[in-house]
Every structure is written in structure tokens, then in C-alpha cells.
Amino acid sequence: xxxxxKTLKRDIKFEGHIFTxxxxxxxxxxxxxxxxxxxxxxxxxxxxxAVTPDDKIIIVKQYRKAIEKISYEIPAGKLEVGEHGSExxxxxxxxxxETGYTAALNLxxxxxxxxxxxxxxxxxxxxxxxxxxxxxxxxxxxEVLEIVELGLDECLELIKTGDICDAKTIMxxxxxxxxxxxx
Amino acid sequence: xxxxxKTLKRDIKFEGHIFTxxxxxxxxxxxxxxxxxxxxxxxxxxxxxAVTPDDKIIIVKQYRKAIEKISYEIPAGKLEVGEHGSExxxxxxxxxxETGYTAALNLxxxxxxxxxxxxxxxxxxxxxxxxxxxxxxxxxxxEVLEIVELGLDECLELIKTGDICDAKTIMxxxxxxxxxxxx
Numbered sequence: 357x358x359x360x361x362k363t364l365k366r367d368i369k370f371e372g373h374i375f376t377x378x379x380x381x382x383x384x385x386x387x388x389x390x391x392x393x394x395x396x397x398x399x400x401x402x403x404x405x406a407v408t409p410d411d412k413i414i415i416v417k418q419y420r421k422a423i424e425k426i427s428y429e430i431p432a433g434k435l436e437v438g439e440h441g442s443e444x445x446x447x448x449x450x451x452x453x454e455t456g457y458t459a460a461l462n463l464x465x466x467x468x469x470x471x472x473x474x475x476x477x478x479x480x481x482x483x484x485x486x487x488x489x490x491x492x493x494x495x496x497x498x499e500v501l502e503i504v505e506l507g508l509d510e511c512l513e514l515i516k517t518g519d520i521c522d523a524k525t526i527m528x529x530x531x532x533x534x535x536x537x538x539x
Numbered sequence: 540x541x542x543x544x545k546t547l548k549r550d551i552k553f554e555g556h557i558f559t560x561x562x563x564x565x566x567x568x569x570x571x572x573x574x575x576x577x578x579x580x581x582x583x584x585x586x587x588x589a590v591t592p593d594d595k596i597i598i599v600k601q602y603r604k605a606i607e608k609i610s611y612e613i614p615a616g617k618l619e620v621g622e623h624g625s626e627x628x629x630x631x632x633x634x635x636x637e638t639g640y641t642a643a644l645n646l647x648x649x650x651x652x653x654x655x656x657x658x659x660x661x662x663x664x665x666x667x668x669x670x671x672x673x674x675x676x677x678x679x680x681x682e683v684l685e686i687v688e689l690g691l692d693e694c695l696e697l698i699k700t701g702d703i704c705d706a707k708t709i710m711x712x713x714x715x716x717x718x719x720x721x722x
Contacts (some may be wrong), residue, residue, distance in 0.1 A: 358683070372576065468610075500568055523654075526650055
């Protein structure tokens with residue numbers, strides 16, 4: 357059985373700062389004919405499970421326009437142009453900008469967030485040995501963030517209430533429960 | 540500290556079958572001025588961690604155009620128009636179409652896949668008491684799928700090799716490791 361879908365034509369529908377939208381005409385394998393694929397191309401991102409010496413998890417409270425709600429998430433940020441190959445530096449930058457900490461990083465997972473239509477790939481790191489940076493790099497101008505440090509039980513409670521509702525954060529918390537939290 | 544971003548203007552950039560793209564002009568809180576938000580609106584989806592009586596996990600092998608690669612994932616599918624409020628039925632339909640099984644379902648999590656720019660919400664179910672349907676509903680015309688049943692260790696190996704690289708599947712496997720697999 358063949359799986360590959362060959363691109364016959366790509367039609368770019370939108371080019372933004374965050375993502376590009378295309379519709380591809382594809383040739384299906386196994387003589388199944390043609391189909392259309394609506395696609396989002398994204399530069400990728402990093403996310404950080406940052407754990408303090410007393411096993412608290414650093415959580416960022418922020419407003420998310422896509423869902424019109426406040427959300428509690430692990431620190432994260434988009435890769436900027438040219439940052440591929442130096443994702444660890446991007447993760448250190450985001451951690452410093454959002455939380456004021458620097459740390460030792462360890463890659464946990466690389467994954468696609470919405471593989472059915474989007475190529476956004478997130479690299480999820482664990483950060484330990486956190487140290488406060490004296491004069492941390494400032495946040496982006498349009499970011500309004502509040503930082504809290506929570507235990508695993510408090511985070512699990514926020515999943516139940518729906519305040520934690522994003523995939524990367526739930527994934528990071530489950531990793532924590534499987535390893536550090538399960539000590 | 541205020542967090543909410545008020546929409547001043549919404550500009551629809553693309554309306555597809557799978558998602559709609561908009562750019563919002565927003566008023567930032569705390570007198571920070573204005574910003575633009577690129578947004579994807581999606582109808583939502585369901586995903587199913589289906590576990591056989593001998594603790595194998597049902598995995599779907601398929602081609603994903605957004606990443607131009609074959610991917611191994613738990614069964615999943617988009618909600619169709621008007622399916623909100625009956626997500627469980629949608630999950631049963633997807634499970635039957637993709638795997639030929641019906642089952643007892645239990646909601647594990649609801650989460651946003653790419654909360655920074657997209658409102659796609661996935662409801663992740665656990666399916667147990669799997670029973671083969673005599674004449675299952677057919678797959679969509681443009682879907683080429685292969686079904687495999689794998690143990691947790693085999694799945695964890697596929698994460699390492701990168702064949703399993705999507706967020707919902709990694710989350711489901713972690714859940715399995717924390718509960719059933721950890722028995």
C-alpha cells in the first residue's frame with residue numbers, strides 16, 4: 357500500500373507573520389484520484405517545563421485571543437527566522453524573557469501540535485538548576501504575563517477546572533508526573 | 540493587572556472547509572496600545588486512546604501532507620458541522636470508520652492543540668471493551684490508513700524514532716503509562 361500524496365499544485369492563500377496558509381491539490385496514492393489539503397505552515401516553537409529546586413513548576417498566566425480566555429501554560433515561544441539549529445538558545449531566551457530565569461536544559465520531546473493541517477513543531481525542554489538573571493531581557497511589547505510557581509497537585513487541579521487546557525502544558529505535566537513527581 | 544484583549548476589527552483572510560483564517564486588530568490591556576493577532580478557527584476534533592483486552596494500543600499509520608511524512612497516531616477525526624454536543628458520537632464514528640471497532644468511551648481531557656494562534660479543541664477519549672463491528676461504516680474517500688496494535692514499549696520506541704511525533708498521541712501514551720501501563 358502506498359501512502360504518499362504528491363503535490364500537483366500549491367495555492368498560497370495568506371502570508372502572515374506567524375504562519376502561511378496554502379491549499380494543495382494532491383494526487384492520492386493507489387489510484388484514488390485527487391484531493392485538496394488545507395495547510396498551515398509555521399516556523400516552530402519551543403516550550404519549557406521549568407522546575408524549581410523544591411519541585412514547583414513555573415506557569416505563565418496569559419490571555420489567548422484564539423480562545424478569548426485566560427490560560428495557564430508552561431513558558432513557550434515561537435522560533436524566529438534563522439533560529440533553526442539553535443532551538444536551545446531560543447528556549448533559554450524565552451525562559452529568561454518570560455520568567456527571568458536561566459537554567460540547564462534537556463530536550464524531552466519534539467512533536468507536531470496539529471499534525472492534520474499544520475506543520476508547527478514544538479521542542480519541549482525540561483529546565484533545572486534555575487538561576488535568576490540579574491537584568492533579564494524584556495518581554496515582547498505586546499505580552500501581558502503573570503508568573504506563578506505551582507506544585508503538581510495544584511497543576512492537576514487547574515486541568516480539572518479547565519484553566520490549564522493546552523496540549524503542551526498537559527504533556528509536560530504528565531512527563532513530570534511520570535518522572536520527577538513520581539519520585 | 541488586566542489581561543483581556545478587545546477586538547477592534549476582524550479581517551477574514553481565508554475561509555476553507557477545515558479552518559478559517561482571520562487577522563484581528565486588538566486593544567491591549569493596561570494601556571499598552573494595539574496589536575495584530577493572526578488566528579485560525581477550527582471546528583474541533585476527537586481522538587481515541589483505544590486499548591484492546593490484552594493492553595495493546597490501536598495506532599493508525601497514515602500520510603500527513605502538512606509535514607510530508609508518514610505518521611503513527613491514535614485514531615482521530617474532525618467534528619462535522621452541528622456535532623457540538625455529541626462529541627461522543629463523533630468519537631464512536633471515527634473509531635468505527637478507522638478501525639472497525641466500537642467501544643465504551645470515557646473522556647480523559649479536553650485541550651487546545653495550538654493555543655497561541657488556533658482554537659482547535661480536541662476531546663481525548665479512552666476506549667475499552669472493544670468489539671468488532673460486522674459491517675463498519677466506510678472511511679472517507681481520501682483516507683489511506685493502516686491499522687496496527689502495539690504494546691506501550693513499542694509505542695515508546697516509535698516516539699524515540701520520530702515515527703510517533705504528534706502531540707495528542709504522545710499525551711495519550713503518557714496517560715496510558717500513568718494508568719493502565721503502570722498497573
